[in-house]
Structure formats: C-alpha cells, structure tokens
Amino acid sequence: MHLMLHTHMLTNIVSFNSFQASNMAMIFDSFFKDIFVILISLVICVYAYTKWIFQYWKRKGLPYLEGNFPVEAFINLIWNPKPFGEINKEIYNIAKAKGYKHVGLISFNTPIYMPIDPQYVKYIMSKDSDHFMDRGIYYNEKDDPLSAHLFSIEGVKWRNLRMKLTPTFTSGKMKTMFQTVFECGKQLEDYMENISMKEEPVDIKNILGCFTTDVIASCAFGIECNSFKDTNSEFTKYLKKNFVLTKSQLFTVILSFTAPKFSRWLGIIITPKDVSNFFRRIIAETVEYREKYNFVRKDFLQLLIDLKNNLPDNSSEYQHDGKSLTMDELSAQAFLFLGAGYETSSTTMTFCLYELAINQDIQETVREEINAVLERHDGKLTYECMMEMKYMGQVVEETLRKYPPLPILNRICLADYKIPDTNIIIEKGTAVAIPVLGLQSDGDYFPDPERFDPDRFSEENKRNIPQFSYLPFGEGPRVCIGLRFGMMQVKVGLTVLLKNYVFALNYKTRTPLKMNPASFMLTALGDIWLDVKID
Numbered sequence: 001m002h003l004m005l006h007t008h009m010l011t012n013i014v015s016f017n018s019f020q021a022s023n024m025a026m027i028f029d030s031f032f033k034d035i036f037v038i039l040i041s042l043v044i045c046v047y048a049y050t051k052w053i054f055q056y057w058k059r060k061g062l063p064y065l066e067g068n069f070p071v072e073a074f075i076n077l078i079w080n081p082k083p084f085g086e087i088n089k090e091i092y093n094i095a096k097a098k099g100y101k102h103v104g105l106i107s108f109n110t111p112i113y114m115p116i117d118p119q120y121v122k123y124i125m126s127k128d129s130d131h132f133m134d135r136g137i138y139y140n141e142k143d144d145p146l147s148a149h150l151f152s153i154e155g156v157k158w159r160n161l162r163m164k165l166t167p168t169f170t171s172g173k174m175k176t177m178f179q180t181v182f183e184c185g186k187q188l189e190d191y192m193e194n195i196s197m198k199e200e201p202v203d204i205k206n207i208l209g210c211f212t213t214d215v216i217a218s219c220a221f222g223i224e225c226n227s228f229k230d231t232n233s234e235f236t237k238y239l240k241k242n243f244v245l246t247k248s249q250l251f252t253v254i255l256s257f258t259a260p261k262f263s264r265w266l267g268i269i270i271t272p273k274d275v276s277n278f279f280r281r282i283i284a285e286t287v288e289y290r291e292k293y294n295f296v297r298k299d300f301l302q303l304l305i306d307l308k309n310n311l312p313d314n315s316s317e318y319q320h321d322g323k324s325l326t327m328d329e330l331s332a333q334a335f336l337f338l339g340a341g342y343e344t345s346s347t348t349m350t351f352c353l354y355e356l357a358i359n360q361d362i363q364e365t366v367r368e369e370i371n372a373v374l375e376r377h378d379g380k381l382t383y384e385c386m387m388e389m390k391y392m393g394q395v396v397e398e399t400l401r402k403y404p405p406l407p408i409l410n411r412i413c414l415a416d417y418k419i420p421d422t423n424i425i426i427e428k429g430t431a432v433a434i435p436v437l438g439l440q441s442d443g444d445y446f447p448d449p450e451r452f453d454p455d456r457f458s459e460e461n462k463r464n465i466p467q468f469s470y471l472p473f474g475e476g477p478r479v480c481i482g483l484r485f486g487m488m489q490v491k492v493g494l495t496v497l498l499k500n501y502v503f504a505l506n507y508k509t510r511t512p513l514k515m516n517p518a519s520f521m522l523t524a525l526g527d528i529w530l531d532v533k534i535d
C-alpha cells in the first residue's frame with residue numbers, strides 16, 4: 001500500500017515535472033521567439049531609419065557623398081583607423097573632382113554640410129557667421145568644469161567671455177609675456193648645448209614638446225617645471241594623459257558628438273577625473289598664493305586673476321559685461337592653454353624643422369635672417385626681433401599650410417539658413433565641417449601643393465592666395481584668439497634652435513611622415529629623429 005502510494009506520488013511528480021518542463025519549454029520558446037521578433041523589428045527599424053537619414057541630402061537637393069553604415073564606420077574607426085585630416089582631405093578631393101561647390105555628408109547618422117568652394121566657406125565663417133557662431137562641441141560645465149572654455153562654450157556666454165579675454169591677447173600683452181617665454185627658450189638652449197655634444201640624433205618632437213610644456217606651465221599655470229630636467233614631473237604626466245585618447249574615450253567622444261544633449265544628461269565627462277583634479281588643484285593653489293602674498297608675475301594666469309578680481313584694464317579699448325570671472329571659469333581658461341596651445345604650437349615647430357631638414361637651402365636662409373636680425377639688436381632676442389624675422393614668418397605660414405594642426409573646423413547652424421544662390425536650406429542644428437587641409441592642399445590655390453615653398457607667402461605672392469582657402473587659425477568671430485601668442489612661441493623656439501644648429505634627416509627619419517590616427521589634430525605618428533650639428 002505504502003509502496004503503491006509512493007509509486008503513485010512519484011508518477012504524479014514525474015508527470016507534473018514533465019508537464020512543468022514542457023510548459024517551461026513552451027514559455028521559453030515563445031519568450032525567445034518574442035525577443036527574436038523584437039530584435040529583428042529593431043534591426044529593420046534602425047536600418048530603415050539609417051537608410052532614410054542617408055537620403056537626407058538627396059531630399060534637400062544638395063550634391064552628396066554616400067556614407068558608411070554606423071556599424072561599418074565604427075568598425076573602421078576601431079580596427080582600421082585613418083588620420084582624421086586625411087579622411088577629410090579625401091572627401092574634399094572627391095567632391096572637388098566631381099565639380100561640387102559644396103557637399104552633404106553623413107557621419108554616424110549625423111548630416112554634415114561641407115563647403116568646398118572658398119566662397120561658400122566665406123558665407124559660413126564670415127559673411128553669415130551669425131548663423132554659425134557656435135562649434136557644437138560637447139562640453140559639460142556641471143560635471144566637467146574644465147571643458148567649459150572659450151573653444152567650446154556657446155551663445156551669449158561665449159560672446160561675453162571672448163570680450164573679457166580679448167584684451168589678454170593683444171600685442172601689448174604679448175610683449176609683456178615675451179620675457180616669460182624667452183626664459184623657457186633659455187632652458188631649451190641649455191638642453192641643446194648638452195645634447196649636441198653627444199653627436200647623436202635627437203627626437204625633435206619630444207624636445208619641442210618639452211619646450212611647449214614649459215611655456216604653458218609658466219604662462220598659464222604660473223609654475224616653472226623645466227621638463228628637460230624633470231622628465232617625470234606630475235605636470236608632464238597629466239598633460240600627456242590629457243592628449244591620449246583610449247578606445248573607450250573614443251566611444252564617449254563619438255557619443256558626445258552624435259548626441260550632445262543625451263551625453264550631457266548622462267553626465268559624460270571628457271577630461272579624465274584625475275587630470276581635472278590635478279589641474280584644478282594647482283591653479284587654485286597658485287591663485288591663492290599670489291593673492292595672499294600679493295605676488296605678481298608677467299603671465300597669462302595673472303591676467304586671468306585680474307579679470308577674476310575685476311581689476312580695471314586701462315590699457316584696453318575693450319569693454320566686457322562688468323562681471324568678473326568665477327574660479328571655475330578661470331581654471332577652464334588656463335586649462336584651455338593645454339588644449340588649444342600645446343599641440344598646435346609644438347607640432348608646428350616640429351613639422352617646420354622636419355621640412356627644413358629636407359630643404360637645407362631654406363634652412364640656411366632662415367638662419368642667415370636670424371643672425372642678421374640678432375646682430376642689429378646686439379645679439380639680444382627681443383619681441384621686436386621676432387617681428388623683424390619676416391622670412392621665418394613665411395616659413396611658419398607655409399608649415400601651417402602643409403600641416404594645419406586643426407585639419408578641419410566645425411560650426412553648427414543656429415537657425416535655418418538658405419544657402420545663397422540656391423533654394424537649399426541648412427536646417428537649424430546641422431553640423432558644418434570646413435575642410436582646411438583639403439583647401440590648403442588644393443593645387444588650384446597652391447600650385448604643386450606637396451612642395452614646401454615659403455615664397456608663396458612673400459608680400460607680392462600672398463595677394464594671389466584666394467580668400468578663405470588658407471585657414472590655419474580659422475576665420476571670422478571665432479578665429480584663434482591665441483594666434484599672436486602661438487606665433488611668438490613658435491618663433492622663439494625656432495630662433496633658439498636654428499641660430500646655433502643645423503638640422504638634417506637621419507636614417508631613422510620616416511619620410512614621408514605618417515600621421516597619428518588617434519588624434520583629431522594633425523600630428524605625426526611616433527618620434528621624428530633628426531641629426532643635429534653645431535653651426
């Protein structure tokens with residue numbers, strides 16, 4: 001009896017279990033089917049949406065180039081990265097060869113308008129710049145205060161800050177800061193003196209990186225770091241970290257580019273937390289020290305402190321909104337020197353010396369000019385000396401033509417805009433890309449564009465360069481505010497190096513140079529080795 005009951009129960013349990021199992025199987029089956037159907041529908045929707053976006057420019061009646069599907073574009077970016085500038089130069093060349101004056105592009109589902117003809121560039125950057133005042137670059141003032149600097153901020157906030165900062169970049173202010181830059185030049189000179197004795201090739205990219213680090217540390221952060229001696233300083237460590245884009249950061253950059261509002265809502269930050277903490281701390285400490293001990297130094301940080309404390313600047317004709325700079329705003333502008341002033345200036349000097357190592361005759365002409373000017377000034381390098389070095393100016397201009405640090409400039413359309421002489425409307429919110437490298441490598445504007453020829457920028461030849469085809473510092477209201485400082489720093493570095501040394505290619509020098517695909521800027525991949533001899 002007991003056994004029968006047990007067997008019965010067992011049979012019941014087994015049949016219940018198998019019932020349950022078959023039921024579960026059915027539930028899972030239908031669950032996975034549902035998931036599968038949802039996924040397939042999602043893929044179809046995304047595909048249809050992407051297809052629809054891809055027809056965006058066709059619907060507008062603008063000549064356009066087919067885009068890559070986002071997944072394909074993303075895979076290319078991760079596994080087969082190409083330098084950003086080169087991609088854009090290729091796009092420019094294709095559009096130009098097709099005879100387009102402007103072209104529509106799609107990048108990661110985002111429509112982009114690209115002017116090809118300098119006339120259309122002029123509309124965007126200057127004539128109708130009120131429609132294109134902002135860059136549409138991601139920043140997050142709340143979670144990442146250092147990202148809210150002049151380069152990225154928008155609207156009235158940008159206008160007010162630009163007005164406040166303009167007086168800090170006048171030629172008068174450059175003259176005052178010259179001495180601070182010159183001191184860094186002396187450190188470079190000492191370093192070169194030691195290294196040239198060894199008669200070994202030098203990594204010129206690294207040397208100029210150190211010089212620029214010292215200038216920025218000194219002018220923007222008020223600290224003397226001599227990175228030639230102290231190669232492992234905290235300042236250098238965090239500065240370098242700020243420029244290395246890891247693959248996960250690349251993802252955040254793409255997300256913030258394609259969906260800035262969503263990214264801001266997510267609280268995405270661009271500046272790594274430790275980098276941000278380090279620079280905010282040293283700025284706060286320096287400001288506190290100077291205010292406490294009434295210590296004044298001829299640097300950019302001092303000008304920012306004066307702005308923060310709303311000190312009147314009688315030397316300037318500019319008026320600002322009367323409000324002072326907050327501590328966060330001050331820190332962001334000092335930090336901006338890193339983003340906007342470091343890579344731009346150090347790569348310009350590096351590419352310049354690389355070209356001069358190839359073109360020995362041009363190098364010799366620059367050296368002769370330096371020595372002649374210095375002789376007229378009793379061997380003393382002054383701000384006035386720099387201004388007299390006209391040929392060196394041409395050499396730098398030609399370097400910036402072949403290697404514009406920002407190979408592409410961006411704007412965002414702020415209100416629907418009808419492109420002149422067409423019925424095409426650029427919609428509010430559309431991104432605009434100005435193909436700087438494409439324009440500056442165009443044989444129609446710069447014959448034999450691969451040739452390094454500073455004579456293109458002589459007084460008489462300069463006039464033949466069409467307006468808006470040469471844009472290394474940008475144009476219009478958002479033109480580079482640090483142009484004078486950048487040129488001064490570059491000229492000091494080149495003078496120190498070229499007055500005493502001859503640079504030549506080494507067997508280790510890579511020609512032609514390869515550009516770094518992991519940077520939005522035009523920078524060389526790896527080291528650049530040059531032979532150096534005392535003149």
Ligand code: HEM
Binds near residue numbers: 337344345400406479
């Ligand atoms: C050779 C050196 C430099 C080059 C080639 C260069 C190039 C540029 C370019 C192409 C732009 C964008 C302009 C546009 O969108 O129309 C820009 C903007 C800017 N640059 Fe420079 N730059 C250099 C040095 C500097 C330095 C040393 C600073 C110092 C802080 C600086 C600060 C800025 C700022 C603040 C902006 C944004 C201006 C605004 O939006 O109002 N630049 N620069």
